[in-house]
Amino acid sequence: MDDMYRKSAGRRFVAGLLAALLLLGLWGCNQQPEQPEQTDQTEDPTQDKPALPDHEGPLTKEEYEAVCQQYYDELMQASNEASIKLDEAVSAPSETEEQKQIRENKMDQAMGLVEKMPPLYTRFIDLEPPEVYAEAHELISSGAVSSGEVLRLTAAIAEAAKDESNLEKALALQEELESHTAQAQNFSKGLRMVLGDQVGVGEDAN
Numbered sequence: 388m389d390d391m392y393r394k395s396a397g398r399r400f401v402a403g404l405l406a407a408l409l410l411l412g413l414w415g416c417n418q419q420p421e422q423p424e425q426t427d428q429t430e431d432p433t434q435d436k437p438a439l440p441d442h443e444g445p446l447t448k449e450e451y452e453a454v455c456q457q458y459y460d461e462l463m464q465a466s467n468e469a470s471i472k473l474d475e476a477v478s479a480p481s482e483t484e485e486q487k488q489i490r491e492n493k494m495d496q497a498m499g500l501v502e503k504m505p506p507l508y509t510r511f512i513d514l515e516p517p518e519v520y521a522e523a524h525e526l527i528s529s530g531a532v533s534s535g536e537v538l539r540l541t542a543a544i545a546e547a548a549k550d551e552s553n554l555e556k557a558l559a560l561q562e563e564l565e566s567h568t569a570q571a572q573n574f575s576k577g578l579r580m581v582l583g584d585q586v587g588v589g590e591d592a593n
Contacts, residue, residue: 428538445515454514455527455581469504472497491549498545505535508574523580530574533567540564 446454476493480486508531516524540560547557579586 440536445517448517448519451514451516451520452581455511455578458511459578459582460587462504465500465504465507469497472500494548496546498542498564501538501545502542505538508532508534508538511574520581522579526573526577526580528577530571530577533570534574535573537564540567544577 445451472493476490476497479490479493481490511531512528514524540563544557544560544564547560554557575586
């Protein structure tokens with residue numbers, strides 16, 4: 388009975404790990420064409436990315452849209468790469484000790500990508516929107532904060548999952564993570580107000 392519970396609980400937190408990221412609209416919601424897969428040449432999207440327009444004060448409508456579009460494109464690229472690695476890790480077999488080690492290495496690689504993503508959200512917060520996008524920016528900012536928490540907790544769950552004795556900790560972290568997912572969706576909802584239908588907002592969007 389205990390083994391059945393542990394297996395069920397284990398599946399639950401692994402599913403939660405994936406679902407949490409899916410709720411953020413990190414992949415699958417992007418309606419742009421898929422980019423060809425590149426192996427071992429992943430560019431760090433947090434480095435040398437666009438300088439904001441060189442003036443003080445709020446951005447113009449056109450500037451704000453352009454920067455949001457570029458930031459969103461870079462976020463989607465990083466998200467898709469993390470999604471692929473995470474899916475590979477979760478679906479990898481783990482019957483033998485060798486397979487378990489390979490699976491753990493895959494998860495470490497995936498979490499390494501996830502841990503690089505919070506700055507891709509927080510840089511939206513620093514933008515000064517024009518008045519026309521003030522409401523959208525409030526949603527984007529609040530959602531970015533919660534998205535960062537979801538990513539942080541996702542990495543913590545993956546770390547706890549390495550040791551079966553930490554299952555209760557992993558489940559507790561999952562519950563904490565779930566408390567942020569609704570607020571995290573504000574990010575996509577706000578961006579959709581700026582960028583249009585290319586930004587998915589989930590099934591509960593109005």
